[in-house]
Amino acid sequence: MNNLLEVRKLYKFYPSGKGKLEVIRGIDFDLPAGQMLAIVGASGAGKTTLLNLIGALDRPDSGSIRFDGVALSSLPPIELAQFRNRKIGFIFQFYHLLPEFTALENTLMPCLLRGMPLPEAQQRAQNMLEKVELADRSHHRPAELSGGEQQRVAIARALVGEPKLILADEPTGNLDSVTGEKISLLIRRLHDKNGLTSIVVTHNEQVAAKCDRVLHLKDGQFVEKL
Numbered sequence: 001m002n003n004l005l006e007v008r009k010l011y012k013f014y015p016s017g018k019g020k021l022e023v024i025r026g027i028d029f030d031l032p033a034g035q036m037l038a039i040v041g042a043s044g045a046g047k048t049t050l051l052n053l054i055g056a057l058d059r060p061d062s063g064s065i066r067f068d069g070v071a072l073s074s075l076p077p078i079e080l081a082q083f084r085n086r087k088i089g090f091i092f093q094f095y096h097l098l099p100e101f102t103a104l105e106n107t108l109m110p111c112l113l114r115g116m117p118l119p120e121a122q123q124r125a126q127n128m129l130e131k132v133e134l135a136d137r138s139h140h141r142p143a144e145l146s147g148g149e150q151q152r153v154a155i156a157r158a159l160v161g162e163p164k165l166i167l168a169d170e171p172t173g174n175l176d177s178v179t180g181e182k183i184s185l186l187i188r189r190l191h192d193k194n195g196l197t198s199i200v201v202t203h204n205e206q207v208a209a210k211c212d213r214v215l216h217l218k219d220g221q222f223v224e225k226l
């Protein structure tokens with residue numbers, strides 16, 4: 001099987017008083033291309049820290065991450081940023097949309113970062129908003145949208161650049177259960193339709209149940225059961 005991601009002996013520390021806090025303590029796993037993986041764990045288990053390492057938003061203290069055959073540690077910062085922009089789509093619990101911009105403008109942002117001409121970026125973003133069933137809200141700003149709608153915009157923004165990997169950090173954590181269910185079904189559907197590989201961090205068992213595999217994170221390590 002072809003692995004999109006190979007994570008080996010990963011460690012991450014944060015300074016804490018005179019010592020250090022070991023937040024990720026020896027993580028090993030492979031993520032086959034096409035798989036949708038759930039990572040489940042209590043608050044403080046290290047889930048966000050792990051996603052940030054995989055998404056190259058932060059660097060590990062030791063260990064290695066190979067993504068699509070490339071060792072992330074071998075890339076200088078500018079190349080790492082380009083790699084992140086091209087290959088990874090991020091979805092967050094609190095959406096992280098830019099409040100001054102419309103749904104369409106938020107969605108097309110990754111295309112502009114890549115230097116795509118504006119009309120093409122607008123067209124792509126509009127198509128993507130149709131896929132998340134939000135085409136009729138494209139000129140609304142985030143404050144004029146419900147939580148579920150804002151998360152749909154964030155999903156459109158994550159997918160507009162046709163990334164290989166989706167990293168979703170508690171994507172339904174701020175939504176009521178009915179809306180959360182719709183959002184997790186949407187992520188599953190788009191994952192399948194676009195041949196994506198995804199990691200979804202969640203507390204929600206219904207969300208985890210839609211994934212192909214579940215890993216349990218406890219105190220910075222994968223364990224058999226929580």
Ligand SMILES: Nc1ncnc2c1ncn2[C@@H]1O[C@H](COP(=O)(O)OP(=O)(O)O)[C@@H](O)[C@H]1O
Nearest residue numbers: 014015023041042043044045046047048049050
């Ligand atoms: N930038 C940071 N500096 C110091 N400690 C941090 C930092 N980020 C997270 N931590 C600590 O690392 C642990 C794991 O955090 P996090 O990865 O956010 O957990 P989770 O997402 O599972 O709730 C927590 O104890 C948290 O307080």
Ligand SMILES: [Mg+2]
Nearest residue numbers: 047048049169
């Ligand atoms: Mg977290």
